[in-house]
Amino acid sequence: MVLDVLRVAPVPLTVRTVAVTMMQRHGLDPDDSRSLQLMSKLVNNALTRQTGDLVERLADGTVTTWRVLP
Numbered sequence: 001m002v003l004d005v006l007r008v009a010p011v012p013l014t015v016r017t018v019a020v021t022m023m024q025r026h027g028l029d030p031d032d033s034r035s036l037q038l039m040s041k042l043v044n045n046a047l048t049r050q051t052g053d054l055v056e057r058l059a060d061g062t063v064t065t066w067r068v069l070p
Helices: 002-008 015-025 033-050
Strands: 055-060 063-068
Touching: 002 015, 002 033, 002 063, 015 033, 015 063, 033 055
Parallel strands: none
Antiparallel strands: 055 063
């Protein structure tokens, strides 16, 4: 599901943006800070496990974005 969000994104996305998109797709409230925090951790873990194989981490100062490798 995380990779599906990144595949259709025109630009690299932050973990939080991916988490919000996933919550909206599943009918969850992205304004619920606790749920968003938990979803962000899950997204971050999933992306970290796939780094180098399927996704690329792009760090620009304090902002880290992710994209699917071509």
